[in-house]
Amino acid sequence: MGSPERAAVSGALRVSALSKRYGELEALRDVSFEAAAGELIAVLGPNGAGKTTLLSIIAGLQRPSSGTVSREPREIGWVPQQSALYAKLTVAENLRLFARLEGLADPRAAVAEMLAQTGLEDRADDPVGSLSGGNRQRVNVAIGLIADPPVLALDEPSASLDAGQRGRLWEFVAGRAAAGTTVLFSSHYGAEAQRHADRVLILDAGAIVFDGSPAELLARHPGAGDLEQAMLALLESRKASGGPA
Amino acid sequence: MRSLLVKDLLILRRSRLLVGLLVFYPIAIALLIGLAISRSPERPRVAIVDQTPAGETIQLGNQKVEVSRYARQLFSQVDAIPVSSRQEAIEKVTAAEVLAAVVIPADLAARVGSATSQGELEVIYNGDALEQSLVDAQLRSALAQANLGFSEQIQSAAARAIDALIRGGNLGVLGAPENLIGLEQIPAVLKRVIARTPAGADREALERVAAFAEFAAQNLTVSKRVLTTVGQPIRIRSTLLHGRRTPLNTFAVVVAVTVSLLFVAVLLAAGALAAEREENTLARLVRGLVSRETLLLEKGLLAAGCSLVVGLAMLAGVGAFVSLDWSRAGLWVIAAGAGALAFAALGVAIGALAREVRAASLLAFVLSLPIALLALVPAGAVGQGAYDAIGVISFAFPFKAALQGLDAAVNRSSPSLALALVHLAGLMLVFGALARIGLRRGQAA
Numbered sequence: 001m002g003s004p005e006r007a008a009v010s011g012a013l014r015v016s017a018l019s020k021r022y023g024e025l026e027a028l029r030d031v032s033f034e035a036a037a038g039e040l041i042a043v044l045g046p047n048g049a050g051k052t053t054l055l056s057i058i059a060g061l062q063r064p065s066s067g068t069v070s071r072e073p074r075e076i077g078w079v080p081q082q083s084a085l086y087a088k089l090t091v092a093e094n095l096r097l098f099a100r101l102e103g104l105a106d107p108r109a110a111v112a113e114m115l116a117q118t119g120l121e122d123r124a125d126d127p128v129g130s131l132s133g134g135n136r137q138r139v140n141v142a143i144g145l146i147a148d149p150p151v152l153a154l155d156e157p158s159a160s161l162d163a164g165q166r167g168r169l170w171e172f173v174a175g176r177a178a179a180g181t182t183v184l185f186s187s188h189y190g191a192e193a194q195r196h197a198d199r200v201l202i203l204d205a206g207a208i209v210f211d212g213s214p215a216e217l218l219a220r221h222p223g224a225g226d227l228e229q230a231m232l233a234l235l236e237s238r239k240a241s242g243g244p245a
Numbered sequence: 246m247r248s249l250l251v252k253d254l255l256i257l258r259r260s261r262l263l264v265g266l267l268v269f270y271p272i273a274i275a276l277l278i279g280l281a282i283s284r285s286p287e288r289p290r291v292a293i294v295d296q297t298p299a300g301e302t303i304q305l306g307n308q309k310v311e312v313s314r315y316a317r318q319l320f321s322q323v324d325a326i327p328v329s330s331r332q333e334a335i336e337k338v339t340a341a342e343v344l345a346a347v348v349i350p351a352d353l354a355a356r357v358g359s360a361t362s363q364g365e366l367e368v369i370y371n372g373d374a375l376e377q378s379l380v381d382a383q384l385r386s387a388l389a390q391a392n393l394g395f396s397e398q399i400q401s402a403a404a405r406a407i408d409a410l411i412r413g414g415n416l417g418v419l420g421a422p423e424n425l426i427g428l429e430q431i432p433a434v435l436k437r438v439i440a441r442t443p444a445g446a447d448r449e450a451l452e453r454v455a456a457f458a459e460f461a462a463q464n465l466t467v468s469k470r471v472l473t474t475v476g477q478p479i480r481i482r483s484t485l486l487h488g489r490r491t492p493l494n495t496f497a498v499v500v501a502v503t504v505s506l507l508f509v510a511v512l513l514a515a516g517a518l519a520a521e522r523e524e525n526t527l528a529r530l531v532r533g534l535v536s537r538e539t540l541l542l543e544k545g546l547l548a549a550g551c552s553l554v555v556g557l558a559m560l561a562g563v564g565a566f567v568s569l570d571w572s573r574a575g576l577w578v579i580a581a582g583a584g585a586l587a588f589a590a591l592g593v594a595i596g597a598l599a600r601e602v603r604a605a606s607l608l609a610f611v612l613s614l615p616i617a618l619l620a621l622v623p624a625g626a627v628g629q630g631a632y633d634a635i636g637v638i639s640f641a642f643p644f645k646a647a648l649q650g651l652d653a654a655v656n657r658s659s660p661s662l663a664l665a666l667v668h669l670a671g672l673m674l675v676f677g678a679l680a681r682i683g684l685r686r687g688q689a690a
Contacts, residue, residue, distance in 0.1 A: 060532040074533040084525035088256045100248040101534040127259075143529070 012037040012166075012182040013058070013076075013151050019069035020053055020206075026201075027053045029206040031067070035184065035199075037150065040177040042193035043186040044231055045203035052155055053188040054203065058184065059153045074102075076153040077144035077181075081159055084143070087129030091120055091139050094128055095146060097237045102147040114142040118172060135166025138172065145176060152176065154185040158192060170196050190228025194218075202231055210234055249535065249543045251385040253517055257551075268555055269511055272505055273565055291323040292346035301354045303399070310395075310402050312354045317346065318391035331367075338369050345370050347388075357399075413467050428465065432457035498563045499655050503584060503648045504617050506556040510585050511609045514548035514592025519605035519681075527684075537684050541593050541677060547587035548592050556581045560655075573654060580654035584647030586667040590676035591643060597683030613644075620645035643672045 013035040020028040028050045035041055043051045056062045060073020080148050095114050097106035115121045117140040123131065128139060136156065144152055154173070158166040174196060177183045187193055193200055194214045199227075202210035202217075210217060217230045224230035257264055295316045300311040319325070326343055328334045334346035348367040356366045366388070413427025426434070435455035442448040521527040521540070531537050560569075560577060592609060599605035620639045627635070639645040650665030654656045 061528050072533065078532060080525055080528065082525050086252065086256060086524060086526065088259045093252075093255065097248055097252050098529075098534070099560040101530070117648065131287060 010134060012039070013184075014057065014070035015054075016068045018054065018057060018064045018069070018072075019066045020050075020062065021211060027206050028047040028057070028064070031203075031206070031208055033201060033208065033211055035151070035182045037182055038177055038180045040174065040183045040197050041185070041199045041201060042197035043184060043201045043203060044190065044193055046235065048205075049203040050202055050206040053206075055153045055155050055184060058151075071151060073109075074147070075149055075151065077147065077149035078151065079141050079144040079157055081155040081157070083128075083140040085128045085136065085139055088127060090125050090127055091115070091131070092124040093137060095142060098143045099146050104147060110148075112145050114146055116143075117175070118142045132165075134161050134168065136160060137165070137169060141169065142170065145181070149181070151182045151184070152180055154183065155188050156188065158187070158189070167193070190226060190231055194227035200227070200231075202234060204235055204238065209238060246535070246543045247541050249530075249540070250547060253543070253547050256520075263516075266629040267509055267551075270508070272480065272501075272555070272559060280499040289323050289344045289590060290326065290342075292326045292328045292337045292343040293319060294328055294331050294334045294346065294348045295325075296331075296351040297349055297353055298351065303354045303357050310398050312349075312357075314398055315353070315391065315395045316349055318374065319349075319388070321391075335369060362563075374606050405466050411462050411555040427462075428458050429524040431455065431462075484683060494654050495567055495569065496652065497559065498567050498569070499648065499652045500621065501563065502556045502560050502581065503644065503651055505559050505580060506552045506585050507613050507617055507644055508610075509552035509555045510548045510588035510671075511592040511595065512606055513551055513612050514544050515596035515599065515605040515609040516602050518544045518593050518596030518684075519599045519602045523601045531684075537681060540595075541680050544593050544596065545586065545589040545677070548589040550580070552585045552588065553578075553582055556585065569655060573657075576654035576662060577651070580647075580650040580665070582645065583666050583669045584650055587643035587647060587673045587676070590673040590680065594676040594683060597680040616642045618646045620648060630674055640668075641667055641672075643676075646672065 015034070016032050018028050018031040019026070031054060033049075043054060045051050053062065057064050058069050059076050059078040060069075061078070086097070089097070092115065094112055096107055096109040099110045104110050116126050118141070120135060120138060120142075123135060128136060131139070141152075141154065141157065144154070152173075157173070158169055161169060170192070173183055173185075177198075185197075197214060200210065200212065200214055200217055201208055214227050217227060217234065218224060221230040221233040224233050263408070286617050293316065297312045297316070303312060320327075326337065327440040328337060328346070331346075331348050334343075334348065336344045338346050348369070350365065350367070352368075353364045356362045368388075409425070409427075411428050413425045413430055414426070432455045433456065435451055439448055439451050439455065442451060486588045493663070518541070521530065527540075530540060535543075557578065560581070564571070591612075595609050595612065596605045599608055616638070619635050620642075622632070622635050646665050646668040649658070649660055650662055650669060653660065653662040653665060
């Protein structure tokens with residue numbers, strides 16, 4: 001598992017003994033970790049490992065069968081995999097609506113700030129339905145961030161984006177992390193995690209099987225050429241030793 | 246909730262095609278249903294060939310009835326197209342210019358007057374089974390009405406003939422003796438003669454004739470009353486047990502408005518809620534920004550408000566052509582508002598189950614139309630078991646209660662508006678609860 005000293009970092013988010021059952025299926029098993037302010041954490045794992053379940057419980061979309069999350073859902077910005085926007089409304093109207101629903105004191109200022117941060121000022125009056133996938137995802141992330149939450153959870157944020165759009169998205173997200181926002185994101189791309197994440201959580205069959213930096217994972221599997229191969233090597237070794245993978 | 250309402254209204258304003266369909270389609274359906282209900286049974290267009298000689302009469306004793314009266318009776322019951330020959334009538338039926346043709350034969354007077362055989366009409370049909378059935382029913386009704394009218398005239402003539410036999414006097418028939426003695430006067434005359442006649446066979450014979458005359462006069466008086474009874478054996482006296490005699494045209498207005506309320510509210514509520522799921526915004530909203538109850542309430546109020554506007558506009562518009570009691574407009578708003586809210590509750594329940602707008606709209610439409618039509622099925626139109634089942638379905642959905650409420654508000658019918666409002670409130674709670682469950686289950690899935 002990861003470095004024990006990481007748990008000592010002041011917690012922007014604390015997840016304690018989370019479990020989630022769907023009938024007989026145990027989607028999450030006793031998941032615990034802490035995240036520091038400004039940390040950028042990648043949640044990796046094979047399909048069905050529990051990545052989306054973990055993020056959706058942290059975001060307040062689902063209730064855990066047991067365990068706790070230290071923050072209320074409203075303190076966590078949520079960016080779903082598919083953009084959750086009103087296609088008939090403009091970019092600015094979407095942002096303004098969620099700024100109002102968040103109860104912000106100055107929704108106009110928040111909208112202006114988000115437009116500036118996402119570089120969508122010139123598209124502010126365009127209907128969201130007319131935007132490209134990349135711009136739509138930027139608005140999607142901007143809505144997750146509009147209330148300036150201390151924690152941002154993104155479910156496979158770059159899944160439907162091309163390389164250029166992914167680059168612009170990560171530039172934006174990394175900027176927020178640098179400004180102190182704790183960012184958790186799930187991904188299928190090991191390279192993305194290797195490039196952008198400070199820390200990697202690897203889930204397998206609902207349990208955390210690795211918690212550490214990308215460098216630590218690569219060091220543990222020196223034969224692996226990149227983080228993705230290192231993750232596969234980790235899961236293979238667990239399988240060989242009788243683990244779930 | 247205000248922000249969400251403003252957002253939804255903004256989206257509606259930008260969805261002109263949707264709004265157009267949402268407003269005009271229900272109104273079109275409502276008007277069609279209203280028209281179908283309000284329209285009195287159409288008088289069938291029928292070609293009539295009257296082959297009876299002009300001025301021919303049926304002789305009943307000393308009375309005469311013109312055969313042309315029968316044709317006039319028939320003409321008044323149908324949209325009559327007089328034609329000169331049977332062949333012309335057949336051509337008109339074949340060309341579908343008329344639904345049927347009726348041939349009044351030349352020997353009608355002779356047959357009716359013979360008292361041994363019935364008059365006979367020929368009816369010529371064309372068309373498929375449904376059309377034949379429709380024409381047959383309408384024509385039989387028209388002929389029955391004409392027969393009834395004609396038989397009343399014959400009965401009246403017969404009664405006058407009997408009256409002349411009983412009371413005597415002048416018959417008014419050319420060649421008949423004047424100042425005839427009536428049967429009821431004969432006994433008195435005979436009694437005076439008998440008093441002067443010595444006892445014997447002649448006196449006995451006169452006494453028997455006097456007794457017969459008295460008996461005959463009494464029985465013919467009874468016969469006159471019997472004729473009246475036979476002419477119209479059953480008279481209808483209406484007793485209203487439930488509701489009031491709502492004029493058909495104002496009831497049709499109520500039906501049309503209720504149908505509009507139903508479609509607009511159900512389709513809009515179901516579509517608006519399903520749209521939140523389809524655009525993936527539902528999860529974003531209910532994770533702390535808006536409670537599920539608030540979201541359902543917002544969609545319900547949006548749909549109910551829009552349908553109320555459409556319904557009241559329709560009521561006001563139709564009110565320009567149909568006489569409505571405008572002093573009750575406040576009650577219209579209450580009844581229509583309650584109906585709209587109950588329909589909206591049904592709509593959000595449908596929207597909570599569906600995952601996308603198309604599915605929600607289809608489900609809303611598929612459910613709404615039969616609910617509306619079932620609630621309009623009159624007692625006796627189907628078997629008792631089916632009617633009971635329809636009653637249960639109508640009770641479980643808001644259309645009938647909304648219809649009764651609006652009918653009570655517009656037409657003062659019963660059951661009362663208060664009862665309908667209580668029913669609608671109950672249904673609102675039930676469908677609201679179902680929507681709440683559906684929203685949670687849908688999200689968990």
